[in-house]
Amino acid sequence: MDKPKIAACFPKQVELEAGKKYAYCTCGISENQPFCDGKHKGTSFVPMVFEATETETAYYCQCKHTSSAPKCDGTHKTLDSPAESAS
Numbered sequence: 001m002d003k004p005k006i007a008a009c010f011p012k013q014v015e016l017e018a019g020k021k022y023a024y025c026t027c028g029i030s031e032n033q034p035f036c037d038g039k040h041k042g043t044s045f046v047p048m049v050f051e052a053t054e055t056e057t058a059y060y061c062q063c064k065h066t067s068s069a070p071k072c073d074g075t076h077k078t079l080d081s082p083a084e085s086a087s
């Protein structure tokens with residue numbers, strides 16, 4: 001698996017809490033999108049771990065092609081279908 005799986009072609013609304021740590025899924029396999037559930041093990045992907053700096057509502061990328069990870073940047077609108085990167 002050299003490309004991330006497209007988990008969905010739309011962002012997911014998340015509620016972040018200041019000071020709390022999160023692990024954003026980069027492989028697309030997690031069943032807890034947009035966050036990591038450990039399923040990347042055995043792939044070359046690792047989650048993006050970060051601490052929220054403020055309490056906010058955000059829209060996180062699930063297509064895994066954003067240039068502003070973990071936030072959606074609209075790139076999902078340019079993707080053809082979820083099957084495109086299912087390798």
Ligand code: FES
Nearest residue numbers: 061063072075076
């Ligand atoms: S869901 Fe990936 S760029 Fe929007």
